Amino acid sequence: MLTERQQDTLTFIQHYIRDHGRSPLVAEIADGLGISSQGTTHRYIQALVNAGLLERNVGRTRGLQLINQHDDQPEQPILSVILPVMGKIAAGRLIEAIPDESEIDLGDMFSGSNRFVLKVNGDSMIDKAILSGDWVVIQSQQTARHGEIVVALVDGYDATLKTLLTNDDGTVTLMPANENYEPVTLAAERVSIQGIVVGQLRTYP
Amino acid sequence: MLTERQQDTLTFIQHYIRDHGRSPLVAEIADGLGISSQGTTHRYIQALVNAGLLERNVGRTRGLQLINQHDDQPEQPILSVILPVMGKIAAGRLIEAIPDESEIDLGDMFSGSNRFVLKVNGDSMIDKAILSGDWVVIQSQQTARHGEIVVALVDGYDATLKTLLTNDDGTVTLMPANENYEPVTLAAERVSIQGIVVGQLRTYP
DNA sequence: GGAAAGTGCTTACGGAACGCCAACAGGATA
DNA sequence: TATCCTGTTGGCGTTCCGTAAGCACTTTCC
Known part of the structure; x- marks a missing residue:
């Protein structure tokens, strides 16, 4: 049975390897545990090795290796x-x-119910730092507030990504973020909100 | 298990072959790694050959050859x-x-080994559509190619996010994407690449 | 109260990892 | 053939890292 700190040590090592793809230094584990003694840290590592949870390539830097404890587990789909x-x-x-x-x-940042992703085509939102080729995460909903970036259909057609401005006289303005495009002001009834932008993603080749 | 510099060496060789269509000289690898000793470089190459990641046509100039070996990893699709x-x-x-x-x-878009995330503070990359408050995904590596957006340390200090331009005279230029900032041209030795930008994320409140 | 377990610190030693330099060998080239 | 270029090898030193041992403090339990 592991002590509390031994468990902490194991957890830290597991997370480190998952995040960095290599095993941590003893000093890094010590740091992660909030203790300043490599000696103490080493004792925990030794305990885990004795418990058969870790393997060690003696004398090697970053030589720790996790032992797969129970790989018969049904591999829960962690999102x-x-x-x-x-x-x-x-x-x-x-x-x-x-x-x-x-x-x-x-997952926390972008997942959620009623969300989907669109690929942006065109540069109409360039001044809001949304480029052609970016992905935007859309929260599917029929209403939006002043200033939100929305996916809107005009007259059931003409889907666009624009900033929504609601005016006092009952009209709304679809405002592009590119000076080469003109804002459009329309009666609210003609504009059907499909969703609002809640996230944006880009990858570089 | 590769050490950090061995990994650097492998990455450099892969990039070099991809960019130039032939394998680099030992001296070029040394230069790419920022070390002046061909002997040291050769030791890394030997380690990669021993690890089965490289093949060598002994006695031949530019005789290195990559071994394609991505069939031994079942690539856990947890993420x-x-x-x-x-x-x-x-x-x-x-x-x-x-x-x-x-x-x-x-997961496919952003996960990978040796990646981490930075929160962007400041507007120096605004013309590249990276805003203050955005997250950038960094592929940790010590080398970068012309035109890539890099995290760079100048003189071991002064970490910045800039576009890297490599000049013919051995200097590099760190180019901000904001006309209010000035590009900086420095001797390559003074600039330490921490990683390159491979992705960018933003959430809207 | 006292033993045992758990946790923490410091110090020390040896080897690993990394870097430099010099020297040599063999192919390429003039 | 002579020279240059490139790859290879070995020695040397420095710094980093893993390992170990000893000491101190607290908590728990008999």
């Missing part, structure tokens, strides 16, 4: 893409750690 | 956040279905 967060990057400073946020879960 | 894709949205049309793509997997 989470977890990426480690290193910190904030800014001009003029080193990368700054973000307190209380060591990883981000794309 | 998947799947969102349905409705289609393309464009000005002037209904939402257009995208053939052969009914859903997208955020």
Whole structure:
């Protein structure tokens, strides 16, 4: 039976390997556990090795290896893409750690009921930093508030991605974010909201 | 298990072959890794050959050859956040279905080994549609190619997100994407690449 | 109260990882 | 043939990292 700190150690190692693809240094484990002694940390590692939960390539840097404990498990479909967060990057400073946020879960960020993804075609939202080829995550809903970026159908046709502005006189304005396009003001009845933008994704080749 | 520099070496060779269509000289690898010793470089190459990742035509110039070996890893598909894709949205049309793509997997898009996430602070990449508050996914690596967006340390300090331009005279230029900032040209040795941007995420409140 | 277990710290040692340099060998080239 | 280019090998040093041992403090339980 593992002690509390032994369990912490194992958990940390598992997360580290999952996030970084290689095993941590003893010093990194110590840091992750919030203790400053590599010696103590090493004792925990040794306990895990003795318990048959870890394997060690003696003498090698980053030589730890997880033992697959029970791979007969039905592999539950975890919906989470977890990426480690290193910190904030800014001009003029080193990368700054973000307190209380060591990883981000794309599932948390973008998943949800009634959501779907659209691929953006065209540059009408370029001033809002949405480029052609980007993906936008849409929360499917029929209403939207002033200032939200919406997918809108005009007269049941003409689907566009625009910023929605609601005017006092009952009309709405669909405002592109590109000076080469003109805003369009229409009676609210003619505009059918399909959903609002809740996220945006881009990959680089 | 590869050490960090062995991994760097392999990555450099892969990129070099992809870019130039032939394998690099030992001296070129050394240069790419930022070390001046061909002997040290050769040791890394030897390690990769021993690991079965490279093949060598002994005695021949540019005799390195990559071994294709991605059949030994069953590639655990644990990580998947799947969102349905409705289609393309464009000005002037209904939402257009995208053939052969009914859903997208955020795991496929953004996961990978040696990746992490940074929160962007500041508007220096605004013309590349990366805003303050966005998240960028960084592929951790020590080398980058001309035109890639990189996380770079200047003189071991001053971490920035910039477009990397490699000049013919051995210097590199860190180019911000904001006309209010000035590009900086430096000797390549002073610039330490931390990784390249492979993705970008944004959520809307 | 005292033993045992759990947790933490410091110090020390040896090897791994990494880097440099010099020297040599063999193919390529003039 | 002589020279240059490139790959290869070995030695040396520095720094980083894993391992181990000893000491101290707290909690738990008999």
